[in-house]
Amino acid sequence: MTVKIRDIKTFITRPERSDLVVVKVETTEPGLYGLGCATFTQRATAVKAAVDDYYREIMIGQDVNDIEDAWQRMAGSSYWRNGPVLNNAISGIDEALWDIKGKMAGMPVYQLIGGASRKGVLTFADALGSTKEEIGDAVEKHLRNGFRHIRCMFRLKDAVPENMKPAGAPSGNYLDPKRYIEYAVEVFRYLRERFGDEPELMLDVHEQLTPTETVYLAKCLEPYHLFFLEDSLPPEHPECFKDLRRAVSTPLAMGELFNNVNEYRNLITERDIDYVRCHISQIGGFSPALKLAHFCEYFNVRTAWHCPGDLSPVGCMAQIHLDMVVNNFGIQEWRGYHEATKEVFPGTPELNGIYVYPNDKPGWGVDFDEEAAKKYPGKGYQGDFFLSRLYDGTSVRS
Ligand code: CO
Secondary structure, three states: OOOEEEEEEEEEEOOOOOOEEEEEEEEOOOOOEEEEEOOOHHHHHHHHHHHHHHHHHHHOOOEOOOHHHHHHHHHHHOOOOOOHHHHHHHHHHHHHHHHHHHHHHOOEHHHHOOOOOOOOEEEEEEEEOOOHHHHHHHHHHHHHOOOOEEEEEOOOOOOOOHHHOOOOOOOOEEOOHHHHHHHHHHHHHHHHHHHOOOOEEEEEOOOOOOHHHHHHHHHHHHHHOOOEEEOOOOOOOHHHHHHHHHHOOOOEEEOOOOOOHHHHHHHHHOOOOOEEOOOOOOOOOHHHHHHHHHHHHOOOOEEOOOOOOOOOHHHHHHHHHHHHHOOOEOOEEOOOOOHHHHHHOOOOOOEEOOEEOOOOOOEOOOOOOHHHHHOOEOOOOOOOOOEEEOOOOOEEEO
């Protein structure tokens, strides 16, 4: 019997600090539905409109079984394609169809795509701070909890002194690349002195330096043996990875801003990166992420999906299912969720030691409580969080 898509609903909820976009695909089979993550938190209502006003119409009445066909149809249906809003909208429906397929099969999704390659999914933790001592204390806490892989992040307070700025300079984040590089080196020197060589440490540059500055930073950091240097260059300059590759032996991770295959294909085939960091709803969902993961295997590139707070537990769990299966799994970013999120998303993955695990429920194993979600409505636009300025006021993406 053919099961068809009966309706598609989009929800925006904010149980923590980010608007989360969740797509629910309902079917002609009573009680059978699927959930997908479509979270583009900075443009959440645009994604909701793309689903509600366009993809809903296209997909209602379609067979739930034909996921690949559905993905291709959605991706091609607007003619102009490959952008973050539409990709996230497609992801919501794509992941919901995988959830439905798992439920129909009575299996967790990872069983449908090859079965487990490992017993649990290794995670890394984040150490945040605005001084090296604060970062060090956060690292120490994670080490005490058993973590071996820790990413260190900082945003310098008063990065640019007021007397360096021009009159009338706007408020907000400022970046002085020279001070940033000097401070990053100081942080890792301090961490190695305090903790020795055993912890695996990472730095996320957030694409805010020029290619030349990045090469200099990477050379300065090479003696501190990073596990990986992340997003050291913007996706607009993929060719610059070659310079970085030649300059240092540090593993390179890249990709949370990737939208389409042309942005990452050559970086992989040229072996210019070691870890791919895609935000999987941003590249169009589980179907393209599964292809990407297998493609990476042939070029010795490992997966390290982007999994911060602006990803629903459904999207996080989709990553965990991929992590369980692919041979070239590297490491899973783990931030964890608060109680409010667990209330809205029963089955939210939880850390057990330094590993996360899928559960044995069919599909993703994560549900969505529509009533609970109403308690935490989305907020919409939240300012230019990812914009910094150089000391003369010039904008720089960060
Ligand atoms: Co990043």
